[in-house]
Amino acid sequence: MNRKTQLAEDDLQAYVDGRLDAARRAEVEAWLLQHPSDASRVAAYRQQNDALQALFNPVLNEPLPLQMYPQARHRNFAQPLRYAAMLGGMVLSGLLGWGLHGAEKSRQPPMAAMVRQAALAHVVYTPEMLHPVEVGREQEQHLVKWLSKRLGSDVKPPHLAEAGYELMGGRLLPGSQGPAAQFMYQDARGLRLTLYLSNKPADKGEAAFRYAQEGKVSVFYWIDGDLSYALSGEVEKADLLRVATAVYQELNR
């Protein structure tokens, strides 16, 4: 291969990618008129670029999986919790001696994993402008059918208009007890709450309302039937309790 054809090959590629200045572009075009086999290569390569864009550009608009958000980094998110647990453990063992240490460990709140996942899903998805939900409320029937099928039990979003919140829609999420669901609500001011549902752990029975704080997020959680529920919001405890009560009543109507 002599120097001239080698040059032409790099220029041909750069021509495909639109990276030549006007003068060299004209040279390449003149060459292509004389060399139909190179012209058909150029056409094929351009088609490759176009096809790649057409095939893979939709990935750009897919909602990100939960674990790809920086908030999901274990270290970041769990830190306050872990410190609190450590501090609690230290105070206890200081007062009562090391004898209680093991007992304290096994008495970890049973629903902690579910609560954390719910709060995490809340902080990740509520700020979304474009994709706050996967399926919007205009397709509520479909949403109910889909999520019920994936969770393996009847899942439906409670209507909370009386409490001042409108359903926006919902999404499917990974959870420690298999697939989980999140419904999102918004009030007139644009404040968002999320209701997270997952299958209850096998060893747990029904449970009354409990309250937890995860960072800035307040969570009320309970078990009803086969499902555990967590209502999350960045609101006052009393306000959240009012809505949690409405959720419970609405689901048991």
Place this chain on the structure above:
Amino acid sequence: MDAVITEQIPRLRRYARALTGDRSSADDLVQDTLERAWGKLHLWRRGSDMRAWMFSIMHNTFINHIRKKQLDAVSMDDEALEIPTRATQEDALQMRDLSSAIGKLAYEYREVILLIGLEQMSYEEVAQVLGIPLGTVMSRLSRGRERLRNIMAGESAPMLRRVK
């Protein structure tokens, strides 16, 4: 600071999807890339090109996944052993087969073709991201595109060259 990384994720996912041809391997690749990037963020020079930095981390992670056999990929060095599969007529016609055609390319070609054709990086950026000379980028681009064309055309006999 995390925002500068998060901003790159959709592009990384697009590239990874094309590179691995499979949603879950792609997201594993992205996830591992992110873990590394988060851990090394203090090494990133403020004001330098975040996209190039992230893509070079992804390149290293990708090579690692291949070495650890988490990903199946043929290298240029293995090509002599490669047994060409004959694509069907339908294959050549349907666009989703572009994805499987890319999968038949040695990964060194795949990376160059995708960074340029999909990610639209300049040739110099690609050289930087992959840590190879510009001339190597150009020769991989030229060979890779021609191979991809042949695969898409259904491996028509006269194009089946094994010479390097």
